[in-house]
Amino acid sequence: MTPKPHIITGFSAAPDGWRAAFKWPDVKEIIVVPIIGWATRTEGVRRTEVGHFEVEPVILFDNVGEPLITTVADSLHDWADGEELHQIIAPGFDVREVPDGWKVREYPD
Numbered sequence: 603m604t605p606k607p608h609i610i611t612g613f614s615a616a617p618d619g620w621r622a623a624f625k626w627p628d629v630k631e632i633i634v635v636p637i638i639g640w641a642t643r644t645e646g647v648r649r650t651e652v653g654h655f656e657v658e659p660v661i662l663f664d665n666v667g668e669p670l671i672t673t674v675a676d677s678l679h680d681w682a683d684g685e686e687l688h689q690i691i692a693p694g695f696d697v698r699e700v701p702d703g704w705k706v707r708e709y710p711d
Contacts, residue, residue: 612642613660619693622661622674623706627684632697635661635709637690641673659690663709 620637640657661677663670674687689697697706 613639614657615639616660617693620659621691622659623688623691623697624677625686625688625704630701630704632688632700632704632706633709634691634697634706635663638662638671665710 616637616639621634622637623632623634625632637659639660641660642657659674661672661674663672678685678687689699691697700706
């Protein structure tokens with residue numbers, strides 16, 4: 603069955619401070635974006651393969667004029683340059699295990 607993006611059956615807002623960190627190997631950066639909620643999905647819908655989440659993180663790319671609310675799974679599916687999920691970060695914690703020579707930055711800095 604082909605995954606169907608954007609079908610969410612339930613949503614819970616995330617408390618402030620939850621974030622997702624993505625590795626962008628072509629620029630040697632870890633980009634950190636806010637998690638705004640957690641979604642449950644219907645059978646056959648795209649899910650993040652890393653971490654075996656019971657719920658799917660919903661993230662915000664707060665671009666001016668073109669904000670994007672999507673899931674981690676849909677973002678990873680749409681990117682084609684080797685990007686991957688590095689870490690889900692709980693409130694009060696920082697990115698860990700940053701590769702030598704890489705930068706960490708909050709999106710959209």
